[in-house]
Amino acid sequence: MKKKLRVLHIASFIGNVGDNANHKGSEFLRNQFLDYKFEITRKEIREFYWKEWIFNSEKFVNEANSYDLVMIGGGNYFELWVENSRTGTSIDLDLEYLQKINTPILFYSLGCDLGQGVPQANVDKFRIFMDYLTNREKYFVSVRNDGALGNIEKIYADRYKNKVAEIPDGGFFTNVSNLNHYEIEGKMMNVLINVAGDMPEVRFPGTDGKITYVSFIEEFANVLEELSGEYNHNLNFIFVPHIFRDIKTSYDIINNINDKVRRKNVKVAPYLIGDSGHDYIFSLYNQSDLILGMRFHSNVCSYALKKNVIGLVNYVQISNLYNDINSNEYIEVNKEGFTEKLKDKIRKHLSEKERFEDLSNKVKEKLFEEAKIEYMKLNNWLKTNLEVKEYENKN
Structure with a gap:
């Protein structure tokens, strides 16, 4: 005892x-x-x-x-x-x-x-x-x-x-029970997106080969538009804020997506806090086919749930995390020319979902x-x- x-x-x-x-x-x-x-x-x-x-x-x-x-x-x-x-x-x-x-x-x-x-x-x-x-x-x-x-x-x-x-x-060791979510589309591939809204001047300095915040917003929105068309509008993009500042970044991206995709293929999860917020938000993670995570715990918890995840790196802490777990399944989205690399990686992760989920499980076990x-x-x-x-x- x-x-x-x-x-x-x-x-x-x-x-x-x-x-x-x-x-x-x-x-x-x-x-x-x-x-x-x-x-x-x-x-x-x-x-x-x-x-x-x-x-x-x-x-x-x-x-x-x-x-x-x-x-x-x-x-x-x-x-x-x-x-x-x-x-x-x-x-x-x-x-x-x-x-x-x-x-x-x-x-x-x-x-x-x-x-x-x-x-x-x-x-x-x-x-x-x-x-x-x-x-x-x-x-x-x-x-x-x-x-x-x-x-x-x-x-x-x-x-x-x-x-x-x-x-x-x-x-890395959290767990959730699945809840019913209006955000999840059962007949589509659900792509959960977390984009960080704090420290834009650090994340996107606009110098030394790093792009500005405005450039990221426009280019990331174009990536979602192009992939939506490529997959015959069968991708359901779910923006998930972790803190209140993430809401603005999500809005800015959605505002740059064309109206058809925005209305047919985009949803936004609520901003929630506390233990009940955790249960709701990470239940969404658990039911998604792919996670694009910018925040530390967006990536960490994706591994906890053995999910298919791509890190959106624009802050040294997240690149350090991927170095620690010995994974290169991330894209530096504050660098010029990131869009083609990101699209290629998303295509690969959507087509090899089970393999990447297995890799996440191995990271968690280690x-x-x-x-x-x-x-x-x-x-x-x-x-x-x-x-x-x-x-x-x-x-």
């Missing part, structure tokens, strides 16, 4: 539905590999951004100390662009207050994304933070498989070698074995820290 742990879980629960996939898949992994049952109290990380909660406060210290374990993540909380943070990251927890927290802290499967910039001041602050964490048994530091470990090594060389675990993102190894380390860490805490409480 698993031992129960009261866990304060700090993460995103009402943002990107991919975060909810991460949490659901991580719960599956815990049930598979840990000797402990996490009884979770959720704390939305945006409450810290909104200043409803403050990391550097006695209130937070007291809250953290009332639990058996604090878990932060998964999520992209080791990105180093954050201004006015004492750690250079979204986890703005000064050592003065961190030292007051007696409860063990699990930094779980975090992203370290350098795509939005890395000020030197934040490099220095994060080094101090990481030095403290990685030299104390009370903390378990882990990153996800999106190039985070390589990014840390790029900045700090081998300073944290063998001190930071790499745990596959929980989204990541499951990698997760098992890291979870054994996590289980041992929990045992060590909880035994110490129990001893201290008795004495």
Whole structure:
């Protein structure tokens, strides 16, 4: 019988539905590999951004100390662009207050994304933070498989070698039950499309062989038009937003598609958040014949569901993800001349659907074995820290 742990879980629960996939898949992994049952109290990380909660406060210290374990993540909380943070990251927890927290802290499967910039001041602050964490048994530091470990090594060389675990993102292990969807057309090939609406200037800079946002919109719309005609209007394009900003990008593409295709071959899924949003959105994924995914979890969850997927890469995090899983089933859609490559890849994926679904399954199986190894380390860490805490409480 698993031992129960009261866990304060700090993460995103009402943002990107991919975060909810991460949490659901991580719960599956815990049930598979840990000797402990996490009884979770959720704390939305945006409450810290909104200043409803403050990391550097006695209130937070007291809250953290009332639990058996604090878990932060998964999520992209080791990105180093954050201004006015004492750690250079979204986890703005000064050592003065961190030292007051007696409860063990699990930094779980975090992203370290350098795509939005890395000020030197934040490099220095994060080094101090990481030095403290990685030299104390009370903390378990882990990153996800999106190039985070390589990014840390790029900045700090081998300073944290063998001190930071790499745990596959929980989204690779999410699951859903199929719901009935008006968006799905039973007699057509359903092509689900996720296009990201944030950071357009980063994704489409318009320099050094990279196209502008406007060029992408026009060219991607042309790809859908041409393929629709080529397949005798038997393709059903379903645009699926993960965050509210994705709605605008979907609109811009649809607005550039000719009226016949737009009315006969295009649908848009609702913008939903939270666990119920996850269940709805990824049920759509599960019933689609092909996924064209731009966001991190659009790709990750397609592999979780063993689907036929092509990555639409315009951000380094996604190319890092595909490098990590050793797959070249993606197209860099911010490069000049991407359209012919994308059309060719779509044709191939539609004609060899079962083969690509089998490849996705093999990726998932490999990541499951990698997760098992890291979870054994996590289980041992929990045992060590909880035994110490129990001893201290008795004495």
